[in-house]
Amino acid sequence: MYDFNYHKPGSVDDAIKALRKASDGKFVAGGMTMLPTMKHRLASPSDVIDLGGIKELLGITVKGDTITIGAMTTHAAVAASKDVQRLLPALAKLAGNIGDPAVRNRGTIGGSIANNDPAADYPAAVIALGATINTSKGEIDGDEFFTGMFETALAEDELIISVSFTKPKAAAYMKFENPASRYAIVGVFLAKTNDGVRIGITGATPCAHRGMRLEEALNKEFSTAAVDKVIMPVDKMNADIHASAEYRAHLVKVMTQRAVEACK
Amino acid sequence: MPTVKMKVNGKPVTAEVEARTLLVQFLRENLRLTGTHVGCDTSQCGACVVHVNGKSVKACSMLAVMAEGCEVTTIEGLATGNTLHxxxxxxxxxxxxxxxxxxxxxxxxxxxxxxxxxxxxxxxxxxxxxxxxxxxxxxxxxxxxxxxxxxxxxxxxx
Amino acid sequence: MSATQSGSAAGTGIGASVLRKEDRRFLIGKGRYTDDINVAGQTHAVFVRSPHAHATINSIKTDAARAAPGVVAVLTGTDLAGDGIGPLICGVTVTSDDGQPHRAAVHPALAQGKVNYVGDHVAIVIAETYAQARDSAELVEVDYGILPAVTSTAHATDAGQQQIHDVAPNNMCFNWPFGDKAAVEATFAKAHKVSSLDLVNNRMVTNPMEPRAALGEYNTGTEEITLHVTTQNPHVHRLVLSAFNQLAPEHKLRVVGPDVGGGFGAKIFIYAEELVVGWACRKVQRPVKWTADRTEAFLSDAHGRDHVSKAEMAMDKDGNFLALRVMTNANLGAYLSTFATMVPSYLYAFLLAGQYRTPLIYSEVKAVYTNTSPVDASRGAGRPEATYLLERLVDVCAADMNMDPAEIRRKNFIPKDAFPYQTPVVQCYDSGDYEEALDKALILADYKGFPARAQAAKARGKRRGIGLSSYVEACGIAPSAAVGQLGGGVGLWESAQVRFNPTGNVQVFTGTHSHGQGHETTFAQLINELLGVPIENVEVIHGDTAKTQFGMGTYGSRSLAVGGVAIAKACEKLIAKGKKIAAHALEAAEGDIEFANGNFSVAGTDKAMNIAAVAFNAYVPHSYPAGLEPGFDENAFFDPLNFSFPAGTHVCEVEVDLDTGEVEIVKYSAVDDFGRLVNPMIVEGQVHGGIVHGIGQALLEGCRYDSEGQLLTASFMDYAMPRADNVPSFDVDYAPTVPIHNPLGVKGCGEAGAIGAPPAVINAIANALGIKHIDMPATPENVWRAAHAQQRPGQKAA
Structure with missing residues (x-):
């Protein structure tokens, strides 16, 4: 990796100041994607601003049916949180199945969401649960947050503070893993909410998105048979050495059906 | 160059390192604790797992400076004298x-x-x-x- | 030789599952692998590699890199050639069908005007730190003239393909027919039934967990180069680097293979980086260290397998095998690696008889060049390819004849009373009882209970399948005379020195190399068994040309079967000499001295002295037999009369999820014949590891290039290695026979699992889905498509 200036600010304000001062600064959370990318010299920030020292980005709080998870909360902490397990067991399960145990001890929810890897797990949950992304500049609706492959609605100098989820009536996340990387080839997060069924799909396309056709079908009839009838847009699906577009389209339906079974 | 201080296997260590120094490089090159290995560059293989503040991490995917003030345990820190853990x-x-x-x-x-x-x-x-x-x-x-x-x-x- | 049978499972001799002596250092982080070694004044090297699969090099500009901070030197092929360093070699000649030797393309260690695969070596950048070397390597400017790439194993020799090497028209390295073609064709013409199968043996990256590394040091005073390197055979490295690459005279080159983190074949070969580091350390007069990262390992380690074949079996009306015909294209990559030509020829075609009486076998192997990484031996080397082809074909035969797969095998097995058995493909199997292994495996796997389990799975919406693989392999490589007849450039004997120190402890010097196999324990057990010395008083020394006598190293499951026998022969010499010394000390006739359990005694008396005391007398010969040399230290070489032929039956049971195509291995049973086991615990570990290597090939691992020759699977993110949750625990048992050609009664065991497993897994999947065939790796998508009888668009044989 190329060398860089390292900063470890103690507050969100200082972090943003450091970024603004840098010629090409980058925030780093757990570093689980950022550091391998830098090691392969695919990124070369002039300044790395480590968010690991900012206490206000940590912690899980519950208010009524809403659970708010600090951006620097690790996947391991989310998975182990009694509050998350109680209010959002599907999210705890999702977090507990990202990467491997050592990765979960470093990787964070904020880092994962801000990076928006097309095969990351959290984006599916954010979309399906209609989460709110609380940032240093305000709030971003989960539906609006993921704008393209590795792209989000965050401004350059905007930092995720926390993510708020509202407890759904039921939810499940089903992931079909890439046998090599263990990222999602397809991940489907299904939530039964007061506004009906919401589905977040990751891995299948360049950016996580809502499964509108599936939602429509399931809102009419919440059954695996209803999923069968949905025609998936194969031409929109990713294709790579691990899975063709057609197979991904098929897996979206299978994972959705498994989520339906789990939510019954 | 930044200075980093941490405790490794109970012993305090201080060193000047380039910011880009990975924790695993710091352990292997600076401290000569070569029991921690590097088997890949994509944090898949786990040959570099150490504990930082009691939790497992992949030392190839963490900067040495990120471990500032932490307690690091490596494979060399497990046995007690001649008695294996x-x-x-x-x-x-x-x-x-x-x-x-x-x-x-x-x-x-x-x-x-x-x-x-x-x-x-x-x-x-x-x-x-x-x-x-x-x-x-x-x-x-x-x-x-x-x-x-x-x-x-x-x-x-x- | 009569190895005594006194060792018992409860003791520490032959047959005992002794805990490993080497484990302690690895468990406390005190293993010493090449990259762990640092020397004063050390520099760090990074290789500039070709990003193109096929290109001419118009120019290399190194000025900017040379001027970068910390850079010590930037060296290219011009510098290498200028110093008279020779190209890399391939040590085995195969004669092509035109009577000419195989077409060997020149393989420079640093490119000479052309690159032939992605990762090919263009320059070495040496700097004070690794980071500086890496930074400045990016400043080396190479102007490439990009050429079309050849990547297809099946089509490399097609008319109109881009030509890679002038010396090899149509990209053909050799076309090697073997067997009586006319007789086979005549038999096919009148056969009751011909079963046929097209299949691909998928390309694998061997991936030992320790990446390759080299550390070169040059002593200006002694003019000696010391090369620490990740090797399975330090003396072979030294020999080749001296004799063929002119790196340094053999006596001025020390090669050390310290602790090596797995080999599986990938660390047999003499690679460009190792030669270049050895040369560069003298050139820059500083120690030079290079360690591959994993992507470099994917690009530059020799790969394995990569065959495209058509297999046909002619049968009579009862399902007796009459003749086998095999046509294979084998991809050798861009250049010939050290033993590349041997793998798809002698180690492949000579195993095509398998466990069967098939009287006629004809094979034709076209070995082709492509713009991909060199391909060479990888765990099993040729034998997995032969076994996969045959054992898959046998299942197709069974289906075509409407016979049970176990029964068609049993019907065609070489019967146990037919050994030694001369196959039609050179090999003469020395011992085996294939039916016993099959019977035991069927019981272990509860073959009879399978239909009920399949029914239960079906009720759960899953499909179960069971698959057999009855393999035989030739290992314990190898009789030197056979190697020589076949065009091999080396002898494959093994050597040992067993040295008593005056205080009675023992140093065993072996020419083999341990990189996971546990020689430090197994060989100590041999000493314990043969000389009665406690294993804690035995030290096994290997891997350093300055410490050990010449030896050939470890591959082809040869260490115990060849190297172990050399140790035993050295022990025999010690006993013979010890009898003379004891006779003198005990005032008895030499003929009356008996040796057992570490004691020399006078027959029929209680007069005795132990071997440590004898050793002491030999070093302090104050009262000593007249004319006898002092010292208690013996050398022995062993050149086997034949290979060893492990065999067995593996049974795999899978459950397939039809919705996703995922395959779960629910049960795996293996019954192997490894002859006599020295350390059953270690043997079982070798079996487990081999099976998972084979399961990896069957389900997960597949090396893929795109049409431009870019490696698409260049990291663990894209190349799926088997992990703990991909596999079950295993049921392992043995059906040993006595190999008549091996004085210790042992066979090799390191490769058997990787040979036996792939067809067992694929046969089980084919059985589960009721399909004829599915190529490896049987990924979820491919299984899903097979289950739903769909062909993936654009998915064709490589």
Whole structure:
């Protein structure tokens, strides 16, 4: 990796100041994607601003049916949180199945969401649960947050503070893993909410998105048979050495059906 | 160059390092603790697993400066004098290693598994928990046996 | 030789599952692998590699890199050639069908005007730190003239393909027919039934967990180069680097293979980086260290397998095998690696008889060049390819004849009373009882209970399948005379020195190399068994040309079967000499001295002295037999009369999820014949590891290039290595026979699992789905498509 200036600010304000001062600064959370990318010299920030020292980005709080998870909360902490397990067991399960145990001890929810890897797990949950992304500049609706492959609605100098989820009536996340990387080839997060069924799909396309056709079908009839009838847009699906577009389209339906079974 | 201070295997260390120095490089090159290995560059193989503040991390995916003020434990920090840690002993008793290269990471991960899952581990749990550690030699059969036996032995220790 | 049978499972001799002596250092982080070694004044090297699969090099500009901070030197092929360093070699000649030797393309260690695969070596950048070397390597400017790439194994020799090497028209390295073609064709013409199968043996990356590394040091005073390197055979490295690459005279080159983190074949070969580092350390007069990262390992380690074949079996009306015909294209990559030509020829075609009486076999192997990484031996080397082809074909035969797969095998097995058995393909199997292994495996796997389990799975919406693989392999490589007849450039004997120190402990010097196999324990057990010395008093020394006598190293499951026998022969010499010394000390006739359990005694008396005391007398010969040399230290070489032929039956049971195509291995049983086991615990570990290597090939691992020759699977993110949750625990048992050609009664065991497993897994999947065939790796998508009888668009044989 190329060398860089390292900063470890103690507050969100200082972090943003450091970024603004840098010629090409980058925030780093757990570093689980950022550091391998830098090691392969695919990124070369002039300044790395480590968010690991900012206490206000940590912690899980519950208010009524809403659970708010600090951006620097690790996947391991989310998975182990009694509050998350109680209010959002599907999210705890999702977090507990990202990467491997050592990765979960470093990787964070904020880092994962801000990076928006097309095969990351959290984006599916954010979309399906209609989460709110609380940032240093305000709030971003989960539906609006993921704008393209590795792209989000965050401004350059905007930092995720926390993510708020509202407890759904039921939810499940089903992931079909890439046998090599263990990222999602397809991940489907299904939530039964007061506004009906919401589905977040990751891995299948360049950016996580809502499964509108599936939602429509399931809102009419919440059954695996209803999923069968949905025609998936194969031409929109990713294709790579691990899975063709057609197979991904098929897996979206299978994972959705498994989520339906789990939510019954 | 930044200065980094941490405790490694109970001993305080201070060094000047380039910011880009990975924790694993710091351990291997600066401290000459070569028991922690590098088997890949994509944080898949787990040969570099150490504990930072009691939790397993992949030392190839963490900067040395990120461990500022932390307590780091490596494979070299487990045995007490000539007495192996029960998990190390379990790997020996159950032929849980062949070439030895993945072994330090396996043992450090195994301890983390026990810390989170307790001393009675079923096979499926151990196999799932080992997904971040690749071994080419053993076929995992004896590693799984070792982790389960080591977990049990750790529980029976006072 | 009569190895005594006194060792018992409870002791520490032959047959005892002794815990490994080497484990302690690995468990406390005190293993000493090449990259762990640092020397004063050390520099760090990074290789500039070709990003193109096929290109001419118009120019290399190194000025900017040379001027970068910390850079010590930037060296290219011009510098290498200028110093008279020779190209890399291939040590085995195969004669092509035109009577000419195989077409060997020149393989420079640093490119000479052309690159032929992605990762090919263009320059070495040496700097004070690794980071500086890496930074400045990016400043080396190479102007490439990009050429079309050849990547297809099946089509490399097609008309109109881009030509890679002038010396090899149509990209053909050799076309090697073997067997009586006319007789086979005549038999096919009148056969009751011909079963046929097209299949691909998928390309694998061997991936030992320790990446390759080299550390070169040059001593200006002694003019000696010391090369620490990740090797399975330090003396072979030294020999080749001296004799063929002119790196340094053999006596001025020390090669050390310290602790090596797995090999599986990938660390047999003499690679460009090792030669260049050895040369560069003298050139820059500083120690030079290079360690591969994993992507470099994917690009530059020799790969394995990569065959495209058509297999046909002619049968009579009862399902007796009459003749086998095999046409294979084997991809050798861009250049010939050290033993590349041997793998798809002698190690492949000579195993095509398998466990069967098939009287006629004809094979034709076209070995082709492509713009991909070199391909060479990888765990099993040729034998997995032969076994996969044959054992898959046998299942197709069974289906075509409407016979049970176990029964068609049993019907065609070489019967146990037919050994030694001369196959039609050179090999003469020395011992075996294939039916016993099959019977035991069927019981271990509860073959009879399978239909009920399949029914239960079906009720759960899953499909179960069971698959057999009855393999035989030739290992314990190898009789030198056979190697020589076949065009091999080396002898494959093994050597040992067993040295008593005056205080009675023992140093065993072996020419083999341990990189996971546990020689330090197994060989100590041999000493314990043969000389009665406690294993804690035995030290096994290997891997350093300055410490050990010449030896050939470890591959082809040869260490115990060849190297172990050399140790035993050295022990025999010690016993013979010890009898003379004891006779003198005990005032008895030499003929009356008996040796057992570490004691020399006078027959029929209680007069005795132990071997440590004898050793002491030999070094302090104050009262000593007249004319006898002092010292208690013996050398022996062993050149086997034949290969060893491990065999067995593996049974795999799978459950397939039809919705996703995921395959779960629910049960795996293996019954092997490894002859006599020295350390059953270690043997079982080798079996486990081999099986998972084979399961990896069957289900997960597949090396893929795109049409431009870019490696698409260049990291563990894209190349799926088997992990703990991909595999079950295994049921392992043995059906040993006595190999008549091996004085210790042992066979090799390191490769058997990787040979036996792939067809067992694929046969089980084919059985589960009721399909004829599915190529490896049987990924979820491919299984899903097979289950739903769909062909993936654009998915064709490589």
């Amino acid at each position: 029960p998990m190390q002993q379990a790997f020996m008793d159950n032929h849980g290693l062949q070439c030895g290269f993945c072994t330090p990471g396996m043992v450090m991960t195994a301890l983390d598994i026990v810390n989170r899952n307790g001393n009675e581990l079923d096979e499926a749990t151990v196999r799932k928990e080992l997904e971040g550690n690749i071994c080419r030699c053993t076929g995992y059969h004896n590693i799984v046996k070792s982790v389960r036996a080591g977990a049990k032995a750790m529980g029976s220790k006072p």
